[in-house]
Amino acid sequence: xxxxxxxxxxxxxxxxxxxxxxxxxxxxxxxxxxxxxxxxxxxxxxxxxxxxxxxxxxxxxxxxxxxxxxxxxxxxxxxxxxxxxxxxxxxxxxxxxxxxxxxxxxxxxxxxxxxxxxxxxxxxxxxxxxxxxxxxxxxxxxxxxxxxxxxxxxxxxxxxxxxxxxxxxxxxxxxxxxxxxxxxxxxxxxxxxxxxxxxxxxxxxxxxxxxxxxxxxxxxxxxxxxxxxxxxxxxxxxxxxxxxxxxxxxxxxxxxxxxxxxxxxxxxxxxxxxxxxxxxxxxxxxxxxxxxxxxxxxxxxxxxxxxxxxxxxxxxxxxxxxxxxxxxxxxxxxxxxxxxxxxxxxxxxxxxxxxxxxxxxxxxxxxxxxxxxxxxxxxxxxxxxxxxxxxxxxxxxxxxxxxxxxxxxxxxxxxxxxxxxxxxxxxxxxxxxxxxxxxxxxxxxxxxxxxxxxxxxxxxxxxxxxxxxxxxxxxxxxxxxxxxxxxxxxxxxxxxxxxxxxxxxxxxxxxx
Amino acid sequence: xxxxxxxxxxxxxxxxxxxxxxxxxxxxxxxxxxxxxxxxxxxxxxxxxxxxxxxxxxxxxxxxxxxxxxxxxxxxxxxxxxxxxxxxxxxxxxxxxxxxxxxxxxxxxxxxxxxxxxxxxxxxxxxxxxxxxxxxxxxxxxxxxxxxxxxxxxxxxxxxxxxxxxxxxxxxxxxxxxxxxxxxxxxxxxxxxxxxxxxxxxxxxxxxxxxxxxxxxxxxxxxxxxxxxxxxxxxxxxxxxxxxxxxxxxxxxxxxxxxxxxxxxxxxxxxxxxxxxxxxxxxxxxxxxxxxxxxxxxxxxxxxxxxxxxxxxxxxxxxxxxxxxxxxxxxxxxxxxxxxxxxxxxxxxxxxxxxxxxxxxxxxxxxxxxxxxxxxxxxxxxxxxxxxxxxxxxxxxxxxxxxxxxx
Ligand SMILES: Cc1cc2nc3c(=O)[nH]c(=O)nc-3n(C[C@H](O)[C@H](O)[C@H](O)COP(=O)(O)OP(=O)(O)OC[C@H]3O[C@@H](n4cnc5c(N)ncnc54)[C@H](O)[C@@H]3O)c2cc1C
Ligand SMILES: Cc1cc2nc3c(=O)[nH]c(=O)nc-3n(C[C@H](O)[C@H](O)[C@H](O)COP(=O)(O)OP(=O)(O)OC[C@H]3O[C@@H](n4cnc5c(N)ncnc54)[C@H](O)[C@@H]3O)c2cc1C
Numbered sequence: 001x002x003x004x005x006x007x008x009x010x011x012x013x014x015x016x017x018x019x020x021x022x023x024x025x026x027x028x029x030x031x032x033x034x035x036x037x038x039x040x041x042x043x044x045x046x047x048x049x050x051x052x053x054x055x056x057x058x059x060x061x062x063x064x065x066x067x068x069x070x071x072x073x074x075x076x077x078x079x080x081x082x083x084x085x086x087x088x089x090x091x092x093x094x095x096x097x098x099x100x101x102x103x104x105x106x107x108x109x110x111x112x113x114x115x116x117x118x119x120x121x122x123x124x125x126x127x128x129x130x131x132x133x134x135x136x137x138x139x140x141x142x143x144x145x146x147x148x149x150x151x152x153x154x155x156x157x158x159x160x161x162x163x164x165x166x167x168x169x170x171x172x173x174x175x176x177x178x179x180x181x182x183x184x185x186x187x188x189x190x191x192x193x194x195x196x197x198x199x200x201x202x203x204x205x206x207x208x209x210x211x212x213x214x215x216x217x218x219x220x221x222x223x224x225x226x227x228x229x230x231x232x233x234x235x236x237x238x239x240x241x242x243x244x245x246x247x248x249x250x251x252x253x254x255x256x257x258x259x260x261x262x263x264x265x266x267x268x269x270x271x272x273x274x275x276x277x278x279x280x281x282x283x284x285x286x287x288x289x290x291x292x293x294x295x296x297x298x299x300x301x302x303x304x305x306x307x308x309x310x311x312x313x314x315x316x317x318x319x320x321x322x323x324x325x326x327x328x329x330x331x332x333x334x335x336x337x338x339x340x341x342x343x344x345x346x347x348x349x350x351x352x353x354x355x356x357x358x359x360x361x362x363x364x365x366x367x368x369x370x371x372x373x374x375x376x377x378x379x380x381x382x383x384x385x386x387x388x389x390x391x392x393x394x395x396x397x398x399x400x401x402x403x404x405x406x407x408x409x410x411x412x413x414x415x416x417x418x419x420x421x422x423x424x425x426x427x428x429x430x431x432x433x434x435x436x437x438x439x440x441x442x443x444x445x446x447x448x449x450x451x452x453x454x455x456x457x458x459x460x461x462x463x464x465x466x467x468x469x470x471x472x473x474x475x476x477x478x479x480x481x482x483x484x485x486x487x488x489x490x491x492x493x494x495x496x497x498x499x500x501x502x503x504x505x506x507x508x509x510x511x512x
Numbered sequence: 513x514x515x516x517x518x519x520x521x522x523x524x525x526x527x528x529x530x531x532x533x534x535x536x537x538x539x540x541x542x543x544x545x546x547x548x549x550x551x552x553x554x555x556x557x558x559x560x561x562x563x564x565x566x567x568x569x570x571x572x573x574x575x576x577x578x579x580x581x582x583x584x585x586x587x588x589x590x591x592x593x594x595x596x597x598x599x600x601x602x603x604x605x606x607x608x609x610x611x612x613x614x615x616x617x618x619x620x621x622x623x624x625x626x627x628x629x630x631x632x633x634x635x636x637x638x639x640x641x642x643x644x645x646x647x648x649x650x651x652x653x654x655x656x657x658x659x660x661x662x663x664x665x666x667x668x669x670x671x672x673x674x675x676x677x678x679x680x681x682x683x684x685x686x687x688x689x690x691x692x693x694x695x696x697x698x699x700x701x702x703x704x705x706x707x708x709x710x711x712x713x714x715x716x717x718x719x720x721x722x723x724x725x726x727x728x729x730x731x732x733x734x735x736x737x738x739x740x741x742x743x744x745x746x747x748x749x750x751x752x753x754x755x756x757x758x759x760x761x762x763x764x765x766x767x768x769x770x771x772x773x774x775x776x777x778x779x780x781x782x783x784x785x786x787x788x789x790x791x792x793x794x795x796x797x798x799x800x801x802x803x804x805x806x807x808x809x810x811x812x813x814x815x816x817x818x819x820x821x822x823x824x825x826x827x828x829x830x831x832x833x834x835x836x837x838x839x840x841x842x843x844x845x846x847x848x849x850x851x852x853x854x855x856x857x858x859x860x861x862x863x864x865x866x867x868x869x870x871x872x873x874x875x876x877x878x879x880x881x882x883x884x885x886x887x888x889x890x891x892x893x894x895x896x897x898x899x900x901x902x903x904x905x906x907x908x909x910x911x912x913x914x915x916x917x918x919x
Contacts, residue, residue, distance in 0.1 A: 504624075
């Protein structure tokens with residue numbers, strides 16, 4: 001159980017995509033993720049399945065990649081994508097020339113676009129700024145990055161891959177210069193796993209890890225912060241008609257809307273802090289796109305880092321576009337057995353995974369072509385509906401008593417279904433990532449208790465203290481709420497604190 | 513007759529209204545919405561953790577005597593607390609609710625989390641030493657109670673093996689109110705008693721707090737007589753039946769005494785008579801009107817009920833714009849949610865003198881305005897576990913002062 005054809009480090013969308021691609025080609029894969037799947041940039045991104053319009057002026061290659069992958073992801077993962085469509089809107093003061101450049105860029109990249117009169121745009125999206133001067137409709141969509149990662153991981157497992165969460169790689173096993181495996185740690189202790197090829201897909205965490213294998217991967221980390229508002233202002237993705245800048249994108253996400261992002265260089269992907277001035281920009285620019293932002297309730301905020309690859313003219317020509325890079329460290333640095341994948345976007349994860357898997361297969365001496373572009377994630381099943389529609393349909397048959405989280409419509413059954421995927425110590429956050437428990441407006445006020453009770457009743461707390469499990473979850477969840485704590489959200493948290501501290505005594509450990 | 517206007521229909525508002533009425537005033541109570549009683553455990557906490565880092569105190573009254581001068585208890589004095597407690601117990605007993613406790617020791621009450629909470633006055637239905645509990649029985653299907661979780665927590669605390677049972681209510685009504693109503697039906701209550709007679713004869717059984725809204729104690733006795741054991745109610749997530757029970761009793765007492773209660777009426781501003789209030793401006797739906805009074809009691813609660821409101825970076829008392837005890841620039845919450853030091857926003861409130869009159873620059877804003885309950889500054893009801901006790905005792909004082917009775 002400790003020997004594989006390939007080891008993938010990192011359970012973001014890239015790592016999950018690589019694991020699936022390799023598994024589909026018959027390669028025996030172990031994926032190791034230090035926390036939970038989508039812990040990194042993936043779970044903190046905007047959730048836009050790019051049409052490419054955002055890059056149509058500045059970066060035509062990225063724009064082409066986006067539209068082509070956008071079409072593929074809709075086809076292979078229909079349950080992860082809400083086909084919202086998108087609008088690009090021009091506001092007074094935006095450079096009018098940009099609109100024309102954008103249309104030309106879209107034509108060149110093959111992105112369908114259609115001009116709408118302001119009146120038509122406002123009829124489609126009545127909450128938009130009524131002063132908008134021009135609008136364009138484009139095929140943007142909203143994607144659930146957690147689900148997309150999990151579904152890639154599940155598909156990989158069905159093809160024999162082993163996915164281990166809460167397993168952090170701490171070092172490489174070397175044979176001379178070559179990497180022949182990894183050492184990793186989980187709750188039980190340290191372990192080793194060996195494989196002829198190891199893929200580093202650790203996103204913003206990649207640099208120090210690569211250094212342990214003696215290679216330098218130059219990454220600059222750019223933090224982006226976002227805010228989730230408790231209303232769905234628009235049914236479409238809204239882009240501002242200008243060169244990409246701060247806070248110019250609003251994405252509908254279930255009952256909420258997400259506005260982003262900012263861009264600030266940071267030193268580490270851990271311990272990200274959202275600064276008050278970032279919030280101010282996000283809320284003000286949000287209100288410029290949809291005036292309701294000014295009075296709506298901010299539910300939580302979060303930040304992720306984009307690792308930007310800093311070396312130009314890299315020697316290894318394989319699969320390189322301006323968006324992402326596959327690095328073969330044997331030819332690049334004289335370290336055989338290690339491949340890195342850096343940069344890119346969630347939207348293009350499949351293409352990135354395919355190029356990486358091509359490289360791995362070449363190193364393994366296997367001639368198997370990738371087939372992810374036409375293999376649905378739920379192979380052999382009828383094409384599923386978008387997961388929220390599925391939930392809505394389930395509402396009709398779920399007894400109210402079975403509903404654990406009303407905000408996100410999570411019944412007991414949905415939680416039971418994922419229990420077998422939980423590794424390591426019991427963690428409500430792992431349940432949250434897989435079911436959306438506690439992600440809605442009450443931010444876990446009532447459903448944390450019910451989720452805990454379910455874990456307990458299913459025997460998953462395994463002797464661990466229930467009070468400690470729920471305390472950890474409540475504290476961790478609060479990280480994203482603290483920056484937006486005013487108005488109704490402050491009121492909600494005052495109430496949640498009264499439940500869990502005053503009523504249940506968890507601030508004092510609950511043992512009075 | 514002196515006319516007193518009470519703003520707020522929670523524990524503090526109702527208590528102040530009853531006190532003012534008993535002291536001979538004509539009393540009107542306005543409430544914009546519900547108080548927090550449908551959310552709280554039903555226990556009246558007096559004081560458990562005076563210091564953020566200190567241990568729990570076992571004798572609340574003794575600890576109250578040692579509080580810092582800005583604490584509301586210190587402003588009114590320990591004797592006033594005792595008088596309020598006794599008055600409360602006497603009143604609610606008339607309506608079939610027994611509250612046990614003398615303020616000189618704490619009760620330990622088991623919660624639906626399987627944890628224990630400390631409280632000063634406890635409803636009879638919860639007043640059992642958790643160490644005596646043998647069995648935890650769910651009444652289902654009810655999502656806000658897991659017998660397994662409670663039994664697990666209890667076993668850890670008492671090192672005793674606690675069993676679980678599940679009683680299914682016929683034709684399952686699912687929310688707390690529905691279950692309580694169903695369980696209150698004589699036939700269902702008898703069926704439950706017989707179930708316990710088969711499964712837990714003579715034992716002490718903890719159940720979710722779902723005994724009736726009206727005759728909980730009678731119902732407890734009748735079920736107990738069928739299985740020869742003891743029933744204990746366990747409080748949990750809302751809606752809280754014990755809290756509603758208490759509020760129904762207090763409302764009835766207020767109405768019986770002749771307090772006029774107006775719901776869905778929001779106080780929105782002062783009728784300023786230059787240092788005295790002539791009354792308040794109120795809003796009902798979209799209409800504004802004036803309510804005149806000789807004295808006003810402010811019992812609008814805190815963040816949860818709108819007694820204090822916030823915008824980014826600022827907290828405000830919205831009716832009279834009274835100064836709040838909140839240091840400028842401080843964050844509302846600490847970075848850790850379940851921090852045992854509590855949160856700055858929750859301990860801020862109106863600053864008052866020893867007659868509970870809100871102050872601006874150390875002098876009363878209006879000589880006939882009195883504040884009580886959660887809206888007060890100088891304490892943290894949530895962290896200290898003192899909300900119910902402060903509400904009752906400060907309201908008792910505020911109600912009497914508003915009615916023109918000397919302290
Ligand atoms: C603010 C922001 C918004 C974005 N919005 C969009 C968008 O709307 N659309 C889009 O297409 N793209 C978007 N992106 C880009 C997109 O999020 C990323 O390109 C993508 O998620 C990267 O995935 P990844 O798997 O490469 O990296 P990550 O998701 O960061 O995954 C790396 C994983 O490696 C794990 N790891 C690290 N060290 C170790 C170790 N030692 N052992 C084991 N595991 C380890 C981490 O825990 C992490 O889970 C956005 C990015 C940011 C920052
Ligand atoms: C979840 C929770 C659990 C708790 N558990 C316990 C416990 O177990 N034991 C305990 O002792 N304490 C507990 N507390 C604290 C305790 O409940 C409070 O301290 C106490 O009930 C406060 O009473 P109050 O009357 O001051 O305020 P509230 O009950 O908040 O009442 C305020 C009233 O004022 C009204 N109002 C507000 N603004 C206006 C306006 N402008 N015009 C008209 N009306 C207005 C509101 O509608 C409401 O009727 C708990 C609190 C919470 C939130």
